[in-house]
Amino acid sequence: MTLQRSGRRLGALAVCAAVTLCALYVTKSTAQNANDRQAPAASNASPIYGITIPAGYRDWRLISINHLAGGKLKQLRAQLGNDIAVKAFRDGTLPFPDGTIIAALHWNEAASEDNDKVLATGFPGADLHSFLAGSAVNAQFMVKDSKKYAATGGWGFADFTNGKPGDEALHRTCFPCHAPAKDRDYVFTRYAPTP
Amino acid sequence: MTLQRSGRRLGALAVCAAVTLCALYVTKSTAQNANDRQAPAASNASPIYGITIPAGYRDWRLISINHLAGGKLKQLRAQLGNDIAVKAFRDGTLPFPDGTIIAALHWNEAASEDNDKVLATGFPGADLHSFLAGSAVNAQFMVKDSKKYAATGGWGFADFTNGKPGDEALHRTCFPCHAPAKDRDYVFTRYAPTP
Numbered sequence: 001m002t003l004q005r006s007g008r009r010l011g012a013l014a015v016c017a018a019v020t021l022c023a024l025y026v027t028k029s030t031a032q033n034a035n036d037r038q039a040p041a042a043s044n045a046s047p048i049y050g051i052t053i054p055a056g057y058r059d060w061r062l063i064s065i066n067h068l069a070g071g072k073l074k075q076l077r078a079q080l081g082n083d084i085a086v087k088a089f090r091d092g093t094l095p096f097p098d099g100t101i102i103a104a105l106h107w108n109e110a111a112s113e114d115n116d117k118v119l120a121t122g123f124p125g126a127d128l129h130s131f132l133a134g135s136a137v138n139a140q141f142m143v144k145d146s147k148k149y150a151a152t153g154g155w156g157f158a159d160f161t162n163g164k165p166g167d168e169a170l171h172r173t174c175f176p177c178h179a180p181a182k183d184r185d186y187v188f189t190r191y192a193p194t195p
Numbered sequence: 196m197t198l199q200r201s202g203r204r205l206g207a208l209a210v211c212a213a214v215t216l217c218a219l220y221v222t223k224s225t226a227q228n229a230n231d232r233q234a235p236a237a238s239n240a241s242p243i244y245g246i247t248i249p250a251g252y253r254d255w256r257l258i259s260i261n262h263l264a265g266g267k268l269k270q271l272r273a274q275l276g277n278d279i280a281v282k283a284f285r286d287g288t289l290p291f292p293d294g295t296i297i298a299a300l301h302w303n304e305a306a307s308e309d310n311d312k313v314l315a316t317g318f319p320g321a322d323l324h325s326f327l328a329g330s331a332v333n334a335q336f337m338v339k340d341s342k343k344y345a346a347t348g349g350w351g352f353a354d355f356t357n358g359k360p361g362d363e364a365l366h367r368t369c370f371p372c373h374a375p376a377k378d379r380d381y382v383f384t385r386y387a388p389t390p
Contacts, residue, residue, distance in 0.1 A: 058256075058257070058389045059256050061253075061254050061256075062253070062257055062273055062275065062300075064327065064328045065260045065271050065272075065273050065302075065328050066271065066325060066326060066327045066328065067262050067271055067304060067325075067326040068323065068324070068325055068326075069323070069324055069326070070314075070318075070321050070322045070323030070324060071321060071322060073321075073323065076260050076261065076262055077260075078257060078260050078273070080257065086254075105257075105387075105389070105390045106390055107260075107387060107388070107390065109262060114375075115383060117375075118372070118375050118383075119265075122372055123265075126265050126266060126268070127265045127266060128263065128264070128265030128268065129263070129264055129265060130261060130262075130263055131261060131262040131263075131264070132259065132261045132385070133259045133260050133261065133387040133388075135388065136388045136389065136390035137390060138390055139389075139390040160390075177313070177317055180309075180312075180313050188310060188313075190327070192300075192302060192328040192331075193302070193328075193330065193331045194253045194300070194331065194334075195300045195301055195302065195331035195332060195333055195334040195355075
C-alpha cells in the first residue's frame with residue numbers, strides 16, 4: 001500500500017497526541033477528505049473529550065523533539081509540557097498527575113538552500129543538509145484527568161489544524177494508538193537529556 | 196573529502212551557536228582529537244568571549260527546531276531563547292537587543308524500533324520511521340552585548356560539551372560561520388510558526 005493509498009487511514013489515525021509518531025495530517029487534502037466523510041466538530045472543542053486549545057501552550061517548556069519520515073512525508077515535531085507535565089517527566093512520576101497537559105507541535109520539514117550553501121562552504125565534501133521547521137501541520141494535546149477520562153486511561157485527547165478540532169472519527173483513534181505505551185501511562189514521548 | 200577525513204575541519208567549525216546548521220561534534224572521538232591538538236579552556240567559561248552556561252536555559256521557550264543530516268551524521272536540534280530573545284523574534288526586532296541569549300541544544304538522532312512497530316501497525320505500507328532526540332551532543336549559546344562584543348557583530352559565542360567549553364580554536368570559527376546571516380543580525384534561526 002502506498003502512502004497515498006493509505007491516506008484515508010492516515011487521516012483516521014491522525015490524532016494521537018504527543019505520540020512522537022502518530023498524527024500525520026499528510027496534506028490539507030487528506031484533512032479535507034476526512035471532513036467530507038463526516039461533519040466537522042460543531043465547536044472549538046475536540047469531539048468526545050471536549051478539550052479546547054490550552055492558553056499559552058507555545059510558551060511551555062520543551063520535553064523533547066523528533067523527526068518522522070516515510071515516503072514523501074517528513075515532519076519535525078516538538079513536545080512541550082505545562083508545569084505539571086515537566087515536573088512529572090523530570091521526577092519520573094508515573095502515572096502522570098491530574099492536570100498534566102502535553103502539547104505536540106508538528107511542522108512540515110523544509111529544506112534550506114541558504115543553509116546548505118553555508119554548510120557546503122564550511123564542511124566541503126560532507127554533503128550536509130539542514131531541514132527546518134517549515135509550515136505548521138497541527139497541534140495536539142493530551143490532558144490528564146483520571147476521573148473525567150477514566151474510560152481512556154485517564155487521558156483526554158485533542159487535535160487541531162489551523163485552530164479547528166478534527167472530527168469525531170479522528171479522535172476515536174487516539175486512545176487505541178496510545179495503547180502500546182500503557183506501561184508509560186500511554187505517553188510515547190520521553191524527556192530529552194539536557195545537552 | 197569524506198565526512199571522516201574532514202573531521203578536523205568539522206571540529207574546528209563546531210561552535211556556531213544557534214546556527215541550525217553548524218556545530219557538529221560528530222563523535223566523542225572527534226572532540227577528543229581536538230583536545231589532543233590543543234589544551235582545553237582553563238575555566239568553565241568559553242574562550243575569547245568568557246561566557247558561562249546560562250542558568251535555567253533548559254526551561255527557556257522554544258524558538259524552532261531543525262534536523263541536520265549528512266552521511267552518518269544525523270542530529271536533532273532545538274533553539275530556545277530567553278525572554279528578550281523570544282520577544283525580539285516575535286516582534287521581528289533587528290538587531291536583537293542587548294541581553295538576548297539564544298541557546299542551541301543538539302542531540303544525536305536515535306531510531307526507535309518500538310515506535311516504528313506502532314507505526315507499521317497503524318499505517319501499514321507507509322514505511323514510516325520515528326527518530327527521537329537521543330544522546331546529548333552539545334549546547335551552544337549566542338549572547339548579545341553590542342559593546343562587549345563589538346568586534347564580532349555584537350555577539351559572544353559559547354560551545355559546551357558535557358558542561359565543558361570547547362577550546363579557543365573552536366570558538367574562533369563562530370563569527371565567520373555566522374557572517375552569511377549578517378542581514379538577520381548573524382542569526383540563522385527563524386521563529387517557527389505556531390501550529
